[in-house]
Structures are given as structure tokens and as C-alpha cells.
Amino acid sequence: MEGAAAQEVKEVIQFYQEAGLPYTLKHMGINGLTHAQWNQLGEGTVTIEDMANMPFKVTPDMVIKAVKQADYIGNEMLSLKHA
Numbered sequence: 206m207e208g209a210a211a212q213e214v215k216e217v218i219q220f221y222q223e224a225g226l227p228y229t230l231k232h233m234g235i236n237g238l239t240h241a242q243w244n245q246l247g248e249g250t251v252t253i254e255d256m257a258n259m260p261f262k263v264t265p266d267m268v269i270k271a272v273k274q275a276d277y278i279g280n281e282m283l284s285l286k287h288a
Contacts (some may be wrong), residue, residue, distance in 0.1 A: 206263060206269045214278050222286065229279040230272075245268050 212277070221228040230236070238246070256263045263287025 206259070206267045211278060214275060215282060218279050218282050220276075222282070229283060230276045230281075246272065 217229045220226075227233045238276075244265065247267075247269040250268040251263050251265055
């Protein structure tokens, strides 16, 4: 959401890999979200108190896009790790 470069996201994911932390939705037990569930995730996330600390207004669509992008990069790195 903050416009971080893909490389920066990859560095965070690499740390998660080294620490044994989950870095994909599947790792967190989340599979095949419906459109309604994605919307629920976006709507619920923007109400979290920490979102008020962002230097811009966070919308549900921004959250959904960021989660999907991070998950995509995480899955991409997972497939490289197992290649």
C-alpha cells in the first residue's frame, strides 16, 4: 500500500523464510477466498486502529490489492525455493 518496490517485499519474505514464518495465504491456512470474503478482509482491515497512523487514507481496495500482490510474490519465491 505504501508503494514499496517488489525487491523490498522480497527481502521481507526472505526474512520470513529464514525465520520460519508464514509468508503466503496458504501458509496461514487461507485458501480460495470468495469475492465476498476478499471484501470482508478489506473492510475489516481498514477499521484497525493502526490504519489511522498511515500517512494516507487506506481503502478496502488498497488492502485487497496489497495482500494479493504480497501473496503472489510469496508464492513466486516459494516456487523458486523448491526448484
